[in-house]
Amino acid sequence: MVTMRDVAxxxxxxxxxxxxxxxxxxxxxxxxxxxxxxxxxRLGYQVNVAARSLRQGRTGVVGIAVPxxxxxYYSQLSHRLVRAFSQAGLATVVEExxxxxxxxxxxxxxxxxxxxxxxxxxxxxxxxxxxxxxSREVPVVVLGExxxxxTVDHVSMPNVEGAQAATRLLVERGCHRLAIVxxxxxxxxxxxxxxxxxxxxxxxxxxxxVVRDSGVDATAVHxxxxxxxxxxxxxxxxxxxxxxxxxxxVTDTLAxxxxxxxxxxxxxxPDDVLVxxxxxxxxxxxxxxxxxxxxxxxxxxxxxxxQLLARRIADPTAEPRDVTVGFELxxxxxxxxxxxxxxx
Amino acid sequence: MVTMRDVAxxxxxxxxxxxxxxxxxxxxxxxxxxxxxxxxxRLGYQVNVAARSLRQGRTGVVGIAVPxxxxxYYSQLSHRLVRAFSQAGLATVVEExxxxxxxxxxxxxxxxxxxxxxxxxxxxxxxxxxxxxxSREVPVVVLGExxxxxTVDHVSMPNVEGAQAATRLLVERGCHRLAIVxxxxxxxxxxxxxxxxxxxxxxxxxxxxVVRDSGVDATAVHxxxxxxxxxxxxxxxxxxxxxxxxxxxVTDTLAxxxxxxxxxxxxxxPDDVLVxxxxxxxxxxxxxxxxxxxxxxxxxxxxxxxQLLARRIADPTAEPRDVTVGFELxxxxxxxxxxxxxxx
DNA sequence: GAACCGGCGTGTATCGATATAGTGAGGACG
DNA sequence: CGTCCTCACTATATCGATACACGCCGGTTC
Numbered sequence: 001m002v003t004m005r006d007v008a009x010x011x012x013x014x015x016x017x018x019x020x021x022x023x024x025x026x027x028x029x030x031x032x033x034x035x036x037x038x039x040x041x042r043l044g045y046q047v048n049v050a051a052r053s054l055r056q057g058r059t060g061v062v063g064i065a066v067p068x069x070x071x072x073y074y075s076q077l078s079h080r081l082v083r084a085f086s087q088a089g090l091a092t093v094v095e096e097x098x099x100x101x102x103x104x105x106x107x108x109x110x111x112x113x114x115x116x117x118x119x120x121x122x123x124x125x126x127x128x129x130x131x132x133x134x135s136r137e138v139p140v141v142v143l144g145e146x147x148x149x150x151t152v153d154h155v156s157m158p159n160v161e162g163a164q165a166a167t168r169l170l171v172e173r174g175c176h177r178l179a180i181v182x183x184x185x186x187x188x189x190x191x192x193x194x195x196x197x198x199x200x201x202x203x204x205x206x207x208x209x210v211v212r213d214s215g216v217d218a219t220a221v222h223x224x225x226x227x228x229x230x231x232x233x234x235x236x237x238x239x240x241x242x243x244x245x246x247x248x249x250v251t252d253t254l255a256x257x258x259x260x261x262x263x264x265x266x267x268x269x270p271d272d273v274l275v276x277x278x279x280x281x282x283x284x285x286x287x288x289x290x291x292x293x294x295x296x297x298x299x300x301x302x303x304x305x306x307q308l309l310a311r312r313i314a315d316p317t318a319e320p321r322d323v324t325v326g327f328e329l330x331x332x333x334x335x336x337x338x339x340x341x342x343x344x
Numbered sequence: 345m346v347t348m349r350d351v352a353x354x355x356x357x358x359x360x361x362x363x364x365x366x367x368x369x370x371x372x373x374x375x376x377x378x379x380x381x382x383x384x385x386r387l388g389y390q391v392n393v394a395a396r397s398l399r400q401g402r403t404g405v406v407g408i409a410v411p412x413x414x415x416x417y418y419s420q421l422s423h424r425l426v427r428a429f430s431q432a433g434l435a436t437v438v439e440e441x442x443x444x445x446x447x448x449x450x451x452x453x454x455x456x457x458x459x460x461x462x463x464x465x466x467x468x469x470x471x472x473x474x475x476x477x478x479s480r481e482v483p484v485v486v487l488g489e490x491x492x493x494x495t496v497d498h499v500s501m502p503n504v505e506g507a508q509a510a511t512r513l514l515v516e517r518g519c520h521r522l523a524i525v526x527x528x529x530x531x532x533x534x535x536x537x538x539x540x541x542x543x544x545x546x547x548x549x550x551x552x553x554v555v556r557d558s559g560v561d562a563t564a565v566h567x568x569x570x571x572x573x574x575x576x577x578x579x580x581x582x583x584x585x586x587x588x589x590x591x592x593x594v595t596d597t598l599a600x601x602x603x604x605x606x607x608x609x610x611x612x613x614p615d616d617v618l619v620x621x622x623x624x625x626x627x628x629x630x631x632x633x634x635x636x637x638x639x640x641x642x643x644x645x646x647x648x649x650x651q652l653l654a655r656r657i658a659d660p661t662a663e664p665r666d667v668t669v670g671f672e673l674x675x676x677x678x679x680x681x682x683x684x685x686x687x688x
Numbered sequence: 689g690a691a692c693c694g695g696c697g698t699g700t701a702t703c704g705a706t707a708t709a710g711t712g713a714g715g716a717c718g
Numbered sequence: 719c720g721t722c723c724t725c726a727c728t729a730t731a732t733c734g735a736t737a738c739a740c741g742c743c744g745g746t747t748c
Contacts, residue, residue: 003734014698019736029696049459050398051734054703059394068423069438070626075419079412082440091454093437094413096426110435115393227630260630282414286571286604288632347704358728363706373726395704398733691747698741704733711728717721 002043011039022047061091062309063116065107067099067124071225072253072281074122077143077301081120084302088310090117101125111138118309124198139312141305144199148322153308155301156324159199162294163206165329166248166276169292171210173274173337175246177217180207181233181258182250186220203250203278219244223254230257231264238265245273252277252284252293259287259334274335280328289333300325346387355383366391405435406653407460409451411443411468415569416597416625418466421487421645425464428646432654434461445469455482462653468542483656485649488543492666497652499645500668503543506638507550509673510592510620513636515554517618517681519590521561524551525577525602526594530564547594547622563588567598574601575608582609589617596621596628596637603631603678618679624672633677644669 008015013032020026021036028036039045053059064081066074078094085092095110097103104126111119118139123131128148134140135152142148144157170178180186183204204220211218221236223229230249234257237244249255255277259269269275269289277284280295304323311318352359357376364370365380372380383389397403408425410418422438429436439454441447448470455463462483467475472492478484479496486492488501514522524530527548548564555562565580567573574593578601581588593599599621603613613619613633621628624639648667655662 001734004736005734015734016699016736017697020697023736025736026697027695032696046453048398048734049454050394050403051703052736054392054394054398054705055734055736057703069413069419069426070423071419075413075415078438079414079440082413093439094422095437096423109390110393227626231630256627256630260632260634263632282571283600283627286575286600288604288607290604345704348706349704359704360706360729361727364727367706369706371726376726392704395733396706398735399704399706401733689748693744693746695744696742698739700738700740702737703735707730707732709728709730712726714723714725716723718719 001048002045004045004047007036007039007043007045010043011035058117059115061093061116063095063107063111063119063121064092065095065097065104065119065121065123067103067122068096069094072283073251073279076281077122077298080298080302081305084306088306090306090310097121097123097125099124105134108134108138108140111140118313120305120309139309139316141309141312143301143305150320150322153312153320154322155304155308156322157199157296157301158294158324158327159202160206160209162278162296162327162329163203163248163250164210165327166278166292166294167207167210168214169276169329169331169335170246170248170274171214171216173246173335175216175244175274177219177242177244177246178207178211179218179237179244179247180204180220180250181230181237181247182223182225182254183207183220184222186211186218200250207248217242217244225251225253227253227257227260230254230259231261232257234258234261234267235265238262238267243267243273247273247275249275249277252279252281252291255291255293255334256283256287259289259291269334270336274337276335280330284330284332289336292329292331292333292335295328295330297325297327345392346389347392348389351380351383351387351389354387355379402461403459405437405460407439407451407455407463407465408436409439409441409448409463409465409467411447411466412440413438416627417595417623420625421466421642424642424646425649428650432650434650434654441465441467441469443468449478452478452482452484455484462657464649464653483653483660485653485656487645487649494664494666497656497664498666499648499652500666501543501640501645502638502668502671503546504550504553506622506640506671506673507547507592507594508554509671510622510636510638511551511554512558513620513673513675513679514590514592514618515558515560517590517679519560519588519618521563521586521588521590522551522555523562523581523588523591524548524564524594525574525581525591526567526569526598527551527564528566530555530562544594551592561586561588569595569597571597571601571604574598574603575605576601578602578605578611579609582606582611587611587617591617591619593619593621596623596625596635599635599637599678600627600631603633603635613678614680618681620679624674628674628676633680636673636675636677636679639672639674641669641671 004015004018008018021028021033069075082092120141122143132151141153148154221233223233277291277293280293284291284293348359348362352362365372365377413419426436464485466487476495485497492498565577567577621635621637624637628635628637
């Protein structure tokens with residue numbers, strides 16, 4: 001391996017001058033820089049990041065920890081984050097946590113070990129208390145899975161409001177028997193005035209709120225998060241005494257599975273049942289029928305994540321902020337009543 | 345930051361003993377180990393990976409470099425790779441190369457800088473010559489984008505054979521006017537006896553081969569790799585003097601776009617046109633119509649990648665291997681002729 | 689012409705973990 | 719009883735880049 005010292009010897013200067021010529025941290029005469037650059041090129045020198053980060057205490061890399069890459073939402077989110085950080089001059093690596101407490105702890109550990117300068121994490125398994133404790137040791141931004149209490153930098157999704165809008169859409173389109181797919185039992189939400197908990201529970205709160213106000217029937221089907229789970233839920237829905245005529249899925253991925261599962265039993269969307277999802281992943285435009293969905297402001301999410309993390313790395317003592325992004329209801333074919341019209 | 349030296353001082357032993365107690369590299373008496381462990385716990389010590397890897401020259405991390413995470417195929421591939429490496433006891437980080445030469449060079453650079461012990465890369469932008477040169481400095485496994493010549497460890501997809509099977513299916517289902525979406529102009533393949541080049545070109549070769557043999561009409565539409573590109577291609581296909589009745593898309597993602605684009609113009613799949621894709625991403629099962637596709641043996645791909653990389657890290661001088669995995673034709677609704685039947 | 693200064697470089701200590709050589713205590717053995 | 723060995727541990731050098739303190743030199747300024 002060719003080291004900086006080798007370059008220095010070869011070029012007849014000190015290692016420090018090579019370092020300065022390369023990083024530009026301190027001025028070097030044009031002639032010397034030229035000489036150094038040529039020598040670097042000739043010997044094929046490359047800095048050793050391990051040595052550099054040991055000395056500097058920084059790596060210039062931020063970690064992105066998501067539950068899984070095998071997901072429409074998280075793979076698209078990761079992609080957007082990587083791009084945004086790269087524009088901000090920061091390299092990124094993506095880790096999967098498998099939505100587990102252990103995986104999330106591992107992501108924090110990797111950060112603490114100085115492998116990353118900061119961490120963006122979509123935390124599902126850790127408790128708020130744990131996150132708070134860990135966030136004191138590492139610059140971290142939490143992405144909107146839970147309702148937190150201003151103790152850590154946090155980008156929230158408009159979970160309750162979005163779910164309300166989605167549900168309201170179904171009601172406005174004339175549905176009388178609603179279902180929510182991916183929610184805990186609605187009875188469990190009973191008596192909770194201020195919605196709290198993980199994202200899906202918040203969405204369920206939004207759903208329940210509108211259901212109450214409008215007086216329609218509603219059932220809930222709890223399940224996993226995959227398309228397969230969605231398809232399974234569709235079967236469950238069809239087994240109920242009264243088949244719903246409007247379904248709100250807490251994610252688009254579930255919605256795809258539900259639509260498919262309904263089709264497997266000859267039930268058509270939107271002719272027989274209206275379906276609306278949440279997240280507005282790219283695929284929502286391309287499915288048949290295209291899927292109506294709640295579109296959180298994706299650009300705002302990543303912009304805020306980048307900004308908050310940069311700020312916290314620069315000043316670890318800064319006051320934590322909690323930012324909630326806006327959303328848009330994007331109506332597509334899956335909620336067009338027979339004879340109705342679609343926008344977009 | 346609490347260092348190993350701090351732990352050593354606190355416990356009244358030497359740093360080396362702490363190191364040995366933690367790594368188990370050399371024997372330490374049970375009593376001393378106990379003492380060290382307690383002290384580590386009490387002070388909250390964590391090893392510094394930068395220092396460790398500077399000393400050892402290894403990190404225990406392998407890099408996975410894919411063009412983009414915003415892709416059905418690559419996000420699912422990344423997920424599988426991460427899982428497989430984790431089962432093999434290796435940590436992984438995922439990088440996006442944006443399908444660019446620069447991005448791929450960056451992935452190699454990160455590896456060479458000792459950030460990774462090895463690299464799995466789906467290389468699109470680099471030439472075979474460049475890959476060969478770089479592969480001498482880093483343990484690397486290339487994932488099947490190009491036809492390489494046994495100079496580097498390589499896991500290949502059954503591109504030609506898969507494309508042939510897909511095309512043959514369309515012919516068997518009675519199509520007379522075929523189209524391939526995502527291929528370079530078919531004329532460019534003229535006169536090349538042994539198929540070579542990037543994956544999509546290989547698939548085009550397979551397509552062309554079957555077209556020749558069966559004497560059906562065929563056109564090609566070159567385009568990007570996204571669903572939007574697929575939808576655009578659909579418009580182009582419909583503008584042709586004779587609309588094709590069978591379309592082979594070089595990826596499932598393109599196929600989703602094509603099906604959607606056709607639907608936008610009132611053309612139905614499979615009633616009016618049959619469509620078959622390549623990759624068998626999970627979504628193929630859940631779209632409506634579900635998509636017939638060529639399913640390369642995904643598990644074999646990642647297993648081979650893990651094995652080859654582990655072998656090369658252990659022995660950098662090992663003879664390079666080129667492994668081609670098997671495939672299966674999965675027929676679904678998108679190629680069911682009116683009155684025909686579907687399997688699976 | 690003495691004192692001072694800024695631009696350019698150098699020499700060396702340092703980051704934290706670990707490989708290697710070395711130390712000393714205790715036991716086995718002839 | 720002396721030699722040799724093992725075991726458990728310590729001391730020190732090392733990995734490669736860089737922060738820091740300093741030295742040198744030509745040019746200003748009074």
